[in-house]
Amino acid sequence: MELITKYFPHLSERQQSQFRQLDELYRDWNAKINVISRKDIDNLYEHHVLHSLAIAEYVSFRPGTRVMDLGTGGGFPGIPLAILFPEVHFHLVDSTKKKILVCTEVARALDLQNVTTRWCRAEEERNKFDYVVSRAVMPLEDLVKICRKNVSTEMKNALPNGLICLKGGELAGETYPLRHVAEVVAVSDYFSELYFETKKIVYLPL
Numbered sequence: 001m002e003l004i005t006k007y008f009p010h011l012s013e014r015q016q017s018q019f020r021q022l023d024e025l026y027r028d029w030n031a032k033i034n035v036i037s038r039k040d041i042d043n044l045y046e047h048h049v050l051h052s053l054a055i056a057e058y059v060s061f062r063p064g065t066r067v068m069d070l071g072t073g074g075g076f077p078g079i080p081l082a083i084l085f086p087e088v089h090f091h092l093v094d095s096t097k098k099k100i101l102v103c104t105e106v107a108r109a110l111d112l113q114n115v116t117t118r119w120c121r122a123e124e125e126r127n128k129f130d131y132v133v134s135r136a137v138m139p140l141e142d143l144v145k146i147c148r149k150n151v152s153t154e155m156k157n158a159l160p161n162g163l164i165c166l167k168g169g170e171l172a173g174e175t176y177p178l179r180h181v182a183e184v185v186a187v188s189d190y191f192s193e194l195y196f197e198t199k200k201i202v203y204l205p206l
Contacts, residue, residue, distance in 0.1 A: 003045050007191065008053065008084065018083045018110045022049060025106050026074065033098045035074030046195055051166060052077030055133060056084050057190040058201050059159045063087035068129040068150055070122050071095075071137035075103040077166060078133070082107070082115045092117045093125050128152040132206075135166040140174050140182070144204060151206040162205040168198050178204060 004019050005011065011019070026044055030036050040047055055077055061067065065088045069078030072092040082090040092103045092115060100119040107115040118125060123146055132147040143163060151161050166187075167174075175182045187199035 001045060003050050003193075004053070007050065007057075011084075015083055015086075018112075019049065019080075021110060022079075022106075025109055029074075029102045029106065033102055035099055035102050043195075046193060048074075048076050049080045050191060050193075051187070051196070051199065052080040052135070053084060054166065054187045054190055054196075054199070054201055055081060055164055058164065058185060058203070059131075059157070061085050061088045061131075062157050065089070065131070065156050066129040066152070067091070067131045067133055068093060068125065068127070068147070070132050070134045070143070070147055072103055072117075073099055073135070075106055077135055079103065079106060079110075079112070079115065081133070082112050083110070086112075086114055088114060090115050091125075091127065091129065093120060093122055095119070095121045122146045125150060130154075130156055130161050131164055132162075133164045133166075136168060137165075140165065140167075140178060140202065140204070144178070144206065148206050159203070160205040162203060165202040165204075167200045167202050171200055171202065175202065181205060 001020050030041055067090050069092045072078050072094045078090045078092045094100050097119045100117050104117045129150050183203045185201045187196040
């Protein structure tokens, strides 16, 4: 939890409480439904919560913005971002029913009124959003094909609507076909921990 306040020192008491509750909530749910690697649960705040919040260092969503978290898994990056941006709506989508159950119950326990969830394949979600966010779900070109239909043409933010992905490792091959439009930012520009050395944010206007 100290990691979160290190980089986000201006959290309200409610936000601090919500972030603090994540540890117990995810440990409890992970014991029933494995949504985070069992050996990685001790790194929840660094590897999952703070990593998700890298998107908040890249863009500050304006109130009223609508964001879809495609392939949310256990709720990352959607749930940490929903805590940080209480006036932004986050729609969490995953094709695995038990993962969406965890997201739904965690959001309910935290009283996150700005979170909705849906169990479906991303291809089935037809609603429009300002941004689609995703964390290492699939290759970029495949993501673009699936989520282009979900990106609204109405702009609310300074950053044009599009896709914001959290990726790791070597991305040159993956981003090459999109090199003229993709922006790649190192997460290590924001966070100094060793874990983030190979992590990237990839933004594509759509």
